[in-house]
Amino acid sequence: MIDLSQLPTPEPILETISDVIKFEQTPLQEQFPYTDSYNLIIDSCRRFGEDIALEFLLQGLPEEPSQVITFTELGRQITRTANLLNKLGVGEEDAVSIILPILPQTHFAIWGAQAAGISNPINPMLEAEHIGEIIAAAESKVVICLGHSAHSDIREKVLAAVSGCKTVKAVLEVNIPGLCDPDSADKAPSSIECLDFDSSIASMETTELNSGRKFHGEQIAAFFHTGGTTGRPKLAQLTHGNMAFLGQLMQVYSAHMEHHTVLCGLPLFHIYGCIIQGVSAFAVGYRIILMTPAGFRSPVAMKHFWQHIARFKVKQFSAVPTVLMALADIPVGDADVSCLTNINSGAAPLSLPFKLNFEKKYAVEIGNGYGMTETTALISRAPKNQTPGSVGMRLPYSQIRIVHLNAVTVIKDCPLGESGVILVKGPQVFKGYKSDSDNASAWIEDGWFNTGDLGYLDAEGFLFLSGRAKDLIIRSGHNIDPELIEEPLNAHPDVLTSIAIGLPDPYAGELPMAYVVKTPGSKVTQSELIEYCKTKISERAAVPKRIEFIDAMPLTAVGKIFRPTLRQAISELVIKELLQEQNIAASVSSELEKKRGLVIRISVDDKSKLDLVKQHVQSYTFTTEVS
16 A cells, blocks of 8 residues: 555556556555545545645636635535435435536535535536437436526526426536626526525535535445437436546656646536546545636637746646647747656547657647546556557556457457457446446446547557547547437438548547438439538537548448548648648558558658658647658
């Protein structure tokens, strides 16, 4: 067991796969004594006391005064929140939906809800109908949301969402001075009890849970929305054991570091922001800078991003590749950013050429790991000496298996270096989806979770991604279920069939698009179908940006639509269009390789333009070869 009183250690603890294997010789229960998020966080609050846990910027201006929350206050506010929810009737198996931007109260709500019952963080940017579907799927008793604001329609969407939801008994509104104006809010429906969050928790007990709850690792701590079709959202059930494992594991991964400051611009409804910059950061004792309610989406905060790094002496931050691409175009100016040493990239693939150029430009190291909601954010983690192109090594006490599958049956286990479907097992793997119908293809013999991704392992234990078997579209780290697009499209009278895939984009990674086979004689246009989708798809991020018409879908030998062929075709077309826009003469071809996945080959007529072409294509996530 790691001795927290002896930190920092001289060197990182888990740098090689042999280090991981040696670490695992101590049984998990002895290595990590905590099995729930509440007691793990409260322990950190006791240990770090008056140290700063959270520092909040409302506007993101360079010299703006910040709101400071100490670890002592963090523990008290989480306990108060849990006790209020318990008073409102929330028990161990009851959910609390949380629709909030990045605020200190968002942390109070998430971890307080887990202490009382089950937290259900929801994306505030979803439409009211979609929010209502998630609340109904979670069967939430209480909803916590932002109060009335001229800058946000969250309250209005939530009230519309809960109007037809029979399980919701109360709505708690978080009213932030300078952001919210509760006095000008429309009156809530009489059927719903609306309370002010801060004033309601103020009188609650701060030192213990009134419920007297006894936790164990298998209890469900959170429902995270991971997609699903209209009317039937897919909710992943994460346990207290999942949360506590990641929090304590982060104490080991950071054992060689002094306590320092990290910046949070990731939404807290997202698994990475919630876990890595939530329970894990609290367990380590980081000072977390909450960079405005909008985080990386704030134009003001992003304009002054490097000044925030210098002002707060930020050592680390986590981001999706889209954010890193935006930062590459923001001048550092006279800000001293030498304090920044590490960036964690996740949620979507990161282009290796872009990564190397960014590291050189800003003198930082970018660790590119791999995980998903169902694995509490992590499957593999990048050590300091990461093999280029890999996504790191497996976590201790977990396993990664590369296989060939026929449906849910393993045909063979792949040797080192051979690509196959990535299966994972370990204490970070979730308990399953809330709906049994979503679990049918998720599990492979003896509790292995099917990630739906393709990859291979090398002799040093590093994992490399080579493609995707699962059909999700990943837009700036946000997962979009293709069925959300295909369902309304296939209902259109002019559409015979449709398939939604990711449109390669140098900024977002992927944007949603669809291939469509029209009904005979139809003259429907791309713009007409996109406008139709806008009226039928409740998730704005899922509205297709492009529709391509084809005569027939490519099929496998058994008659299933073969999406990789469509991804290959659109990737090749996107590169051809890019080169035409730049007036660069070149031939473009592509291949689906077993190891590297999709490879786009570009042969440039004028060899003096080779570097220019490489610059234009470096941010795409597929492999490019320019000659």
